[in-house]
Amino acid sequence: MTTHLLIGDVARKSGCTPETIRHYERIGLLAKPWRGDNGYRYYTAAAVQQLGFIRRCRALGLELDAIRELIALAGQPEERCESVNELARRHVADLRQRIADLQALADELDASVHRCPGNTIAHCGILESLTPALSDSTPAN
Amino acid sequence: MTTHLLIGDVARKSGCTPETIRHYERIGLLAKPWRGDNGYRYYTAAAVQQLGFIRRCRALGLELDAIRELIALAGQPEERCESVNELARRHVADLRQRIADLQALADELDASVHRCPGNTIAHCGILESLTPALSDSTPAN
DNA sequence: CTTGACCCTGTAACGGTTACAGGGTTGAGG
């Protein structure tokens, strides 16, 4: 056990690239591993675990700062997990908001596509819908 | 007419900041305006129009490269507008895909939140769902 | 002893802005 894993091994096991792993170390997201005399990083299985956690969080769309926060929380097993719940709920709300925004954009552009008679560019409904009225200056701000 | 508009005027009228306008000029998205002896940029109403177009496209989530393409197409009024339609349809498809992805993420995290008994961090269902199994190494790749 | 696969560092790129720092110009009020 505690086999000396090189960064490439950890990369294969965790699904991150060596570059990403070094990056996470630089920004303080991943603990610095033991270094051999040759300067090589030698990892334990815990690092693979940690990176798996980060990867899963990233896959869920969490930002690195949020992940940092989660890692800090995970280090306090006695505490109540309200903060974790709160963070997760906030992220879900964020996602739902972004979904609604994208939905609105998609619908708007879709409508333009359907309105366009498919004529020449000079009469293209899509371009028209994108072009602001000529003498329209934002009146008050 | 053709009043000499300073970059700040154009910014107010178009809704972009002066910094963004200079940026668009640098990357070749916006035509270089006439320059006075003092080095100031002097714009016509056409620039306001152009920037409004860009802003609307950005608001719809189009990338600058796509906008560049649209501007090029808009310069060929005789051509059929199939390319414009194609670009718009591709973008809508892109948006729908991103919506589906985000939806899946939101649902997954939401499920974790609801499954969590709200106990201590040591028993937090959310953190558990984020933590990969211990001896799980990506088997084949 | 060479080859090739790995490791290291440090820096810059991607996209789309935004934010400086360090200067010059203009126009209105005193």
Next chain:
DNA sequence: CCTCAACCCTGTAACCGTTACAGGGTCAAG
């Protein structure tokens, strides 16, 4: 005429999360 605020200019670096170099060192097999 002087001063002050409000603008303009350029060039560079920051943001986010990676990825991709360049230019080197190390190691194990043949």
